[in-house]
Every structure is written in structure tokens, then in C-alpha cells.
Amino acid sequence: MANLLVIDGLRTVFRSPGGDVPAVDGVSLSVARGKTLGIVGESGCGKSMLSLSVMRLVPSPGRVVAGRVVFDGEDLLALPTHAMRAIRGNRIGMIFQEPMTSLNPVFTVGDQITEAMHAHDRSASKAALRTRAIAALDRVRIPAAAWRFDDYPHQMSGGMRQRVMIAMALSCDPDLLIADEPTTALDVTVQAQILDLLRDLQAQSGMAIILITHDLGVVAEMADEVAVMYAGRVVERASGTAIFDDPQHPYTLGLLGSVPRVEETRSRLLAIEGSVPAPFALPEGCRFHPRCVFAAPACARVDPVLRGLGPDHQAACILAPVEDLAA
Amino acid sequence: MTAPLLEVANLAKHYPMRRGVLLARTVGNVRAVDGVSFQIFRGETLALVGESGCGKSTTARLVLRLIEPTAGSVRFEDADITALRGAAMRRLRRRMQIVFQDPFASLNPRMTVAEILEEPLIVHGIGDRVARRARVEELLGLVGLAPYHAGRYPHEFSGGQRQRIGIARALAVEPALVVCDEPVSALDVSIQAQVVNLLKDLQARLGLSYLFIAHDLAVVKHVADRVAVMYLGRIVEIGPKDAVFANPWHPYTRVLLSAIPRPDPHHKLQRQIAGGDVPSPANIPSGCRFHTRCAFVIDRCRTEDPALHPIETDHLSACHRAEELPAVAAMEAPRVATPAAARRLALYADRRAAAEQAAG
Structure with missing residues (x-):
């Protein structure tokens, strides 16, 4: 099926006296009509900046410096301002996190x-x-x-x-809806109502949804495709089921381990130590290696690229699949 | 059985609604908390859960006497504290502390971490300057921060670290009870897990009791010993954690449980959704407060207010039909993840444990 939106090599930087600070760094993604793409990651990993880049709403001094955002055959980044304004809010709708x-x-x-x-x-x-x-x-x-x-x-x-x-x-009946943490500030009961509503509306209208969230529970409910982001990059891409059944990147494993589950008896959560690095202080090599429990010496040197680990499944980790390390 | 650390009986807080300016008259009451009773034992965590506006934070503030109750009593360490004043009240404040929800708003941006942690010690006249400095360092270590963090300001920390500072501040004066008011709701999942683990470790080391306020039942499952579910100013169900999660005896608890999104794409469940929003506490429905949203409502529910009554030992429900509710479809036994996912998560857990051990 033809993709409604294709993001290709998108890079958004913030100008600073110390040089360009990347908030989104070479992200490629796509979403088809009627499908939901979930983007997951902690605060500060570039999820929201990615969606603002698509909408061409990146606040100054940030700007998109490379890549293409092809929406229904047109590169949004190349459109004149008035043409972009006709698309924004009309063919692409957006919901923000804070309803207040x-x-x-x-x-x-x-x-x-x-x-x-x-x-x-x-x-x-x-x-x-x-x-x-x-x-x-x-x-x-x-x-x-x-x-x-x-x-x-x-x-x-x-x-x-x-x-x-x-x-x-x-x-305005958009073809694409970008929902940035649409339920984060809400009670679980209301969250359930809103998610059901989004699903029903999607079934009626066939719109595509990009759902940005840090809650893997919401992803499991909604997403057909998932992209896990860390420090401005996509570190794993998979289908909505494969990300849970066959998680590859250690960061994905950490996120899965952190989620408290009601049906679980184990009482200690598998937290990820530390926090997301600031975009102006990114570590050498793999950006996740200082927080990674599997990190090998090579991880501090080699910057991993996304590579295929199955049909429609990619991860940016030189060690994946990690069970080979156990041997 | 030993006496409870905290005993709350029929606690209520009503806010009058006034109309008019000069000849203001009361036209009604907002019944934020409307007759709440529970106990907390030493070393125990009681979680208070419910949707926004159900009165859980008000209850917490009543317990701490940050606001004055309209009715009811609070007993703490075998003394009625509802009427304490002055120096006696101040002495009591050392024994009960609070951790707030928003780690960004609850720390003074113009004070260094050392000053923030030292302030409660000064207020309560504990130790001299040298002893206080030593205590600050000890506290930082206790919550997993480094001594050099003492000279920094709150803005230099991430959300999770700020919450650690908030916890250290609460622990500075060696309280017996810590009220945690949604301490992880504002944090990312990965960071939530760090803070939840820290709270549990501190409880084990220091024998603390927690009153843990939350709206996320999954988090509660990990921290609580007992759970109290609140709806519109009342406790509708209270019991041991495992009993409440496995056999909820109130329709509202069932709604809350089924609303939690599970990180499992094979388990998109048929939810029981409670239609609509929580009614206003200024206009509480007659009979059972939940009847307007309940799937099991009968005529009796519309007129007769159900009392909290025991269904099993220690497990109470305020539902007329508690005993008749259909059995819960065995709370979805933990679905075994695929072998690949399970293997990798187990490996991850091993590595984490090894790393934690190495770090001491």
C-alpha cells in the first residue's frame, strides 16, 4: 500500500554558540492510510520535535536542515508558506498533550x-x-x-x-492526525474512552495516525507500526506485535521492563538507570551505551545503524540479538 | 496485633459554596471528603486510588493537618492529633512528611540542594551546622545522589533526580509516615521505575509507612500492601492488594482495573467503560454515588447509600450487590511473553541485578 507520509533522513538542529545541536538526527519513517504509527521514547528523545518538524512548526532557533517529508506525493519542506498553511490543520490535524x-x-x-x-x-x-x-x-x-x-x-x-x-x-477531516501524548494528562478511565474514540474515528474515516507516547500500554492498544526513539534517532522499528514479541534493542527491553503491569507478581521493576543525554552532550559511539546493561567496549566506538533483524524489523544495536551474549 | 500508626475515622472536609458579596450566604457544600476511615500500620503501604477529583489529595492533606477537617478524627502514634496546636503540633510534623507530585514546582529554584535538605533540620532545631552538613550528605547517598550534588540548584537536575531530592527532604527529619502524593505520575515510565524501586528500598531500610496516593493502579500493584479505592469523597473498596486486584468487589474498582492499557498487543481487551465523567462533588448523586455510571445498577442503588461492609476478612466493599457481582474472569493470568522476549528480558534483569550489586 502506498504510504501517505514518508519521512526520509530528517534532521532538525538548534543553532547555538557552541555549534548545531541535533534534536532529530536522521529519522526515516512512514505511515500508510488507515494505519497507526506509534512513536515511543522518554522525554527529551526528540519525539515531539519530530512531529513539529513534520508540521513545519519547529520553534526558533531550531530548523530542519536535511531530509524530506513527503505527504501524499508532495515534499512539505519545499512548499511555500501559504501552501503549507493550507495543509496544516486541514489535511494534517494535530492534538497536543495538554488539554488544559x-x-x-x-x-x-x-x-x-x-x-x-x-x-x-x-x-x-x-x-x-x-x-x-x-x-x-x-x-x-x-x-x-x-x-x-x-x-x-x-x-x-x-x-x-x-x-x-x-x-x-x-x-476538517484530515488525512493524517498527529497525536502528541493525547492521553498522558488524563485519568485511566478517560484515557480508555479517548483511545476507543480515536480507533472508532479512524475506522470510519480511514485517516492515518501518528501517535506519540511514552506509554507502551497505549502503543500495544493502538499501533500497527512502532518506532522507538532515543536521543534524536530511531533505534528500533517493528510491527506493533513484533516490538513486544521480539524486542531487539536494549533500550526497548529497558522500556518494556520499566512498565508496571497489573498482572505481574514480580515486585521489582527493571528500571533504566540514568536519563536521556542532552542533545549537546551526546556520547560517542552508540548513544545509549552509557545506560546499557549489555554495553561492550565496541559500543563506545561504533555508531550503530539500523539493520534488518527480520521482515520489517530493524534495530540499531551491534549486539542484537542480545541472547547471543549469554553463551 | 499492634496498634496502628495512623488511624483515621469518619474524616470529612466540606467546602461551603457562597453566593453574594455583602450578605453572603451558603448555598451548598462541596463534599470533597465525606466520611473516610482507614488505618495504616508500621512499615506498611496503603495506596489511595481514584480518578481526579475523588478527594484523595484532600484526604492526604487532612491526615497531615495541612487543612482542618470538618468532622472526624486522626490518631497518630496513639494520640488524637485533630486538636493539637503550637509546639505539640510542630513536634508532630517531624513524624509525618510529604512527597509532592510535581518535582518541578515543589523545590525552591533559588535554593541549593544542600539548603533545601537542611531547611527542615533548621526548622526543627536538629543538630548544629556540622551535624546538619553531615546529614545532608548522608541523605543524598540514601536517595542515590552524589555528595557534589549538594551545591547545585534544582534546575540542574532531571525530573527523576528532583523527585529524589523531594524524597530526601521528606526523610531529613526521620519521619515515621510519609505521604506520597502521586510521586511518580509526572515522570517517564523508565524513571517511574527508578523512583518506585527507591521508595521500596527506603521503606525496607528505614521501616517507613507510606500513604501512597495514585491514579495508576499498575504502579500501586508494585508498591502497596493494601489498597483503598476512593470515589467522590468516600472509600468504596479497601483490602489487601492481592485480594483487591484478584477479586474486586466493587464495580468501580473493576472499571478502573479494566481501563489500564496493557503492554501486550495480543490482549486488546473488551473493556467495561464507565460512561461519562465523575459527577461534581457539589452535587453528589443520591443513594450509591457510583450508580450513575454503574453497569450493575438496580433500583435500590438509586435510593439507599451502601455502607462499607466486609466481604472477606479485611476486604470491604460499599456495594449493595457486591456478593452478586459476576466472578471476574480470572484477572488474565500473566501472559507468558514469547520465548524470545522472555529470554531477553530475563537476561536484561540478570545484567541489571549484577550492575546494581556492583554499585552496592
């Missing part, structure tokens, strides 16, 4: 949804926009949508606000 801060508190939610619609369709009448916005709120299962249209964000709960954000992102 992503809505403007002094406008009603109805105003905010119709604003986005109006921006992409100047000819529609106010009444028509209102009808469409109420339909959008209805679609994300906000009860009494016609009443809620005139509510201010503070009158809604966190789950409701996140639904408004989703309604807004979906109001």
Missing part, C-alpha cells in the same frame, strides 16, 4: 472550533460553521453538544477538553 493549556480560556469552545474551520473555508456562513462544529463535537461523543458549543474551556473536565481538541483536529 492548548485551549484559549477567553473564547468559547465553539468559537475555537469554528475559527479553525473558517480559516480553511472562508465561504462558509456562520450558521453552517456552527452546524458543522456541533456535528464535530457530537462525533467525539460530547453529550448535549449544542449546549456545550457555548461553554468556556474552564467549564469542562480534562477529558471533555481533550475531546474538544480532537474535535478541532478532526473538524
Whole structure:
């Protein structure tokens, strides 16, 4: 199947007096229509910067310096600003993590949804926009949508606000939805509702979803394909089942070991020691080696590249599969 | 059985809602906490779980007497502390401390780590300057930080490290009870695991008791001895961890458990989703508070408020139909990961253990 979005060799750097600091460093990914790509990693590994790069919203002094972002046959990075603006929010929708801060508190939610619609369709009448916005709120299962249209964000709960954000992102029927930690700030019960909702909406509309999260539980529920990111790079790519059934990269193993599971009896969690290195202080060789329990001397010298370890499965580790080390 | 370290009985906190400016009158109450009772024993962890707005943080603050209860009593180390004042209250504060959720907001950005850790010692008049410095160093070691971190400022640390500082500060005055108010909710999973392990190690070494507030039941499964589930200001189920997870006797607990996403793609489960949001604590439903969202609701639930009653020893539920609830489909026995994944995770665990041992 043809891919809707192909990211190829994307590199985003931040200018600093000490030289260019890479936030995204040579990332290649793709997602097909109707499919969900999960991007996993800890804070600071470049997940959000990747999605902002796709949307061409990288804050200054950062900029994309290499690579292509091909959306439906067009390189977004080469588009003139006005053409990009026609795509952003229209053919590519985005949901941000914080439903509390992503809505403007002094406008009603109805105003905010119709604003986005109006921006992409100047000819529609106010009444028509209102009808469409109420339909959008209805679609994300906000009860009494016609009443809620005139509510201010503070009158809604966190789950409701996140639904408004989703309604807004979906109001123009995007082909691609980028959801950056859409459920992280929410209670588990609300999270379950929102994930179910996203799945249903995807089944109806056939949109592609890029789901950014640090929660492997959410990935298992949602993703067809998974990319694990570390320090600005993709360190493992696999299908949504293979990443759990056949994890290869030690970082993936560490993430899997850290997840507390309700069905588990073992009481000690397998944490990953230390934290993600800052992009201006990346270690030599493999960027994960200072935190890796398997690290060999070669890991401090060799910068591993993604290599195939099975059909549609790649990992950037010179030691994988790690069980060979046990012998 | 020894007396509990902490005993909370019928604790309530109601906030009046006022209308008008000059002739303000009370038009109702927000019943944030509405009759909560539990005990915590020495060396034990009681987890208090529930959705946002269920009153778990308010309960924690009532226990610490950071806010005054509307009704009920708190007994700590065999003394009623509900009416303590002045010097007696200050002495008590040494015995109970808190770790906050947000490691970014709970540390003063203008103080060094040494100053942050020393402050509680100064407040309580413990030791002289030299002794305090030594204690700061000891505390840093206790939470896995290095002595040279003492001179640094909070912004120089990552979220997980800041949470370690918050824990060290709570431990500075050698408390018996530490209230952990969502201590890992703001952290990445990998870092959560570090902090959860640290809290467990400290408990084993120092014999601490924890009141652990959380909304993530999976984390609770790893830290708690007993679990209390709160909904709209009340405890709806309380019991030993294993019993609550294996045999939840309240529909709300079942909803919470089934909502947790599992890191297992072969197990996309049919969830029991509670429709809608938590009702407002200003307008609590009649009868059972959960009846508006409950899948097992009958007429009796709409009128009669169920009391917390024992189903098994130590395992209480506030549901009229607790005994009639269908058996839980054997809480999905731990699915064995594929051999490849299991082998690699086991190897990872071995290496981690070896590394931890080497580090002492």
C-alpha cells in the first residue's frame, strides 16, 4: 500500500554558540492510510520535535536542515508558506498533550472550533460553521453538544477538553492526525474512552495516525507500526506485535521492563538507570551505551545503524540479538 | 496485633459554596471528603486510588493537618492529633512528611540542594551546622545522589533526580509516615521505575509507612500492601492488594482495573467503560454515588447509600450487590511473553541485578 507520509533522513538542529545541536538526527519513517504509527521514547528523545518538524512548526532557533517529508506525493519542506498553511490543520490535524493549556480560556469552545474551520473555508456562513462544529463535537461523543458549543474551556473536565481538541483536529477531516501524548494528562478511565474514540474515528474515516507516547500500554492498544526513539534517532522499528514479541534493542527491553503491569507478581521493576543525554552532550559511539546493561567496549566506538533483524524489523544495536551474549 | 500508626475515622472536609458579596450566604457544600476511615500500620503501604477529583489529595492533606477537617478524627502514634496546636503540633510534623507530585514546582529554584535538605533540620532545631552538613550528605547517598550534588540548584537536575531530592527532604527529619502524593505520575515510565524501586528500598531500610496516593493502579500493584479505592469523597473498596486486584468487589474498582492499557498487543481487551465523567462533588448523586455510571445498577442503588461492609476478612466493599457481582474472569493470568522476549528480558534483569550489586 502506498504510504501517505514518508519521512526520509530528517534532521532538525538548534543553532547555538557552541555549534548545531541535533534534536532529530536522521529519522526515516512512514505511515500508510488507515494505519497507526506509534512513536515511543522518554522525554527529551526528540519525539515531539519530530512531529513539529513534520508540521513545519519547529520553534526558533531550531530548523530542519536535511531530509524530506513527503505527504501524499508532495515534499512539505519545499512548499511555500501559504501552501503549507493550507495543509496544516486541514489535511494534517494535530492534538497536543495538554488539554488544559492548548485551549484559549477567553473564547468559547465553539468559537475555537469554528475559527479553525473558517480559516480553511472562508465561504462558509456562520450558521453552517456552527452546524458543522456541533456535528464535530457530537462525533467525539460530547453529550448535549449544542449546549456545550457555548461553554468556556474552564467549564469542562480534562477529558471533555481533550475531546474538544480532537474535535478541532478532526473538524476538517484530515488525512493524517498527529497525536502528541493525547492521553498522558488524563485519568485511566478517560484515557480508555479517548483511545476507543480515536480507533472508532479512524475506522470510519480511514485517516492515518501518528501517535506519540511514552506509554507502551497505549502503543500495544493502538499501533500497527512502532518506532522507538532515543536521543534524536530511531533505534528500533517493528510491527506493533513484533516490538513486544521480539524486542531487539536494549533500550526497548529497558522500556518494556520499566512498565508496571497489573498482572505481574514480580515486585521489582527493571528500571533504566540514568536519563536521556542532552542533545549537546551526546556520547560517542552508540548513544545509549552509557545506560546499557549489555554495553561492550565496541559500543563506545561504533555508531550503530539500523539493520534488518527480520521482515520489517530493524534495530540499531551491534549486539542484537542480545541472547547471543549469554553463551 | 499492634496498634496502628495512623488511624483515621469518619474524616470529612466540606467546602461551603457562597453566593453574594455583602450578605453572603451558603448555598451548598462541596463534599470533597465525606466520611473516610482507614488505618495504616508500621512499615506498611496503603495506596489511595481514584480518578481526579475523588478527594484523595484532600484526604492526604487532612491526615497531615495541612487543612482542618470538618468532622472526624486522626490518631497518630496513639494520640488524637485533630486538636493539637503550637509546639505539640510542630513536634508532630517531624513524624509525618510529604512527597509532592510535581518535582518541578515543589523545590525552591533559588535554593541549593544542600539548603533545601537542611531547611527542615533548621526548622526543627536538629543538630548544629556540622551535624546538619553531615546529614545532608548522608541523605543524598540514601536517595542515590552524589555528595557534589549538594551545591547545585534544582534546575540542574532531571525530573527523576528532583523527585529524589523531594524524597530526601521528606526523610531529613526521620519521619515515621510519609505521604506520597502521586510521586511518580509526572515522570517517564523508565524513571517511574527508578523512583518506585527507591521508595521500596527506603521503606525496607528505614521501616517507613507510606500513604501512597495514585491514579495508576499498575504502579500501586508494585508498591502497596493494601489498597483503598476512593470515589467522590468516600472509600468504596479497601483490602489487601492481592485480594483487591484478584477479586474486586466493587464495580468501580473493576472499571478502573479494566481501563489500564496493557503492554501486550495480543490482549486488546473488551473493556467495561464507565460512561461519562465523575459527577461534581457539589452535587453528589443520591443513594450509591457510583450508580450513575454503574453497569450493575438496580433500583435500590438509586435510593439507599451502601455502607462499607466486609466481604472477606479485611476486604470491604460499599456495594449493595457486591456478593452478586459476576466472578471476574480470572484477572488474565500473566501472559507468558514469547520465548524470545522472555529470554531477553530475563537476561536484561540478570545484567541489571549484577550492575546494581556492583554499585552496592
